[in-house]
Amino acid sequence: MDTAKITESLREDSRSYTATAYGPEEYLKIFQPIYARRLEDTKLENMHFAYYTSATTGINILKGRHLWMRAAACMNDYREIDYGIQLLNHTIYSAEGRRQRIQKISQQLHWGSNMLESLLSDLNRNEQQYITHTYLACVSEHAPEEKGRGRLSMWRAYGRKTGVAFVLNPNAIFRPLEPLPLLLSPVEYLTQEQFSAGFDWMLENIERNLAALQQHKPMQVLNYFTDMLMTSLFSIKNPGFVEEREWRFIYKESSQGRLAYDIEVIDGIPQIIYKLPICGPGDDYPGLPLQEALEEIIIGPSQYAEVIRTAYVKLLEEIGIHNAARLVSKSNIPLR
16 A cells, blocks of 8 residues: 555645644644544444453452453553554654654754654663553444344454453443543554554644644643654554454553552452442442443353343342343354
8 A cells, every 4th residue: 555645645634723722632633633533533422332351350340340451561462552663663764754854843843853763762662661551441342233242253352151241332431431530542453554644644734733833832742742642552453453443441550640459360460450430320439320321231152141141130230220131131143
């Protein structure tokens, strides 16, 4: 695929932002144009998320009223993060013209001429630190045709022989989670060419809005740039995983505000687990509102599906969820 053609296609969608007072949305459109376009194109009113996990973990989530966020280093394939870093390295180091362009922008915004070089050096040297101290919880877009049955590939990957899927309404999630130090980002499945084209699109946005950006404190603009770049690296996967249609809750230990945590042993590995709070009926703390957000729980293919369903219905009733029996169904996929 030709990078120039991809860049030209993206440029057609680009906008000019010349406001003198930028907020997070304006910075997002400048520094993360691919993500900004994705969010603009997303119709939340028609969308659902599914959180696939084991039946055991699902019970622990409901009993403990929190969703576990695990270190990126403990993901099913921690190399997913390395993939994004390698895309960035190739984008910067494979094109001298691009590096000169970045150096010029850095000088004009008073970031210093070696800003990106320093950032990449730190990222490559301390990659393990970044993936150890960034925590993720992953959900998947849930298509209408998957209602009541889920997705076969997700059952195979995450459900094992006793899997469940919590189907959530994102419209009921965003506002209650605003007080928490979390990011929710869609995963983009990008080739090297697509990533480089998106990076060039970002540079064009910065150059177009240079005069307005220069009116802000250099450190403020740089912080937005580095935060959004790091978020991007934790939200990129190889195109071979595109069928997962994943979104990620992201929590950084360096964030302002803190989530509660515990030390847990999972598969023999002691690790820190941060907790995304879940609110039952009558709870008044910020978190994911279970009654409003939960649309269904799908019990994955299993010879014990009815036993598991009965347990989940009972637990939802104990929590105070209305119409619990209607919310829990069994997948009819004959997984072997």
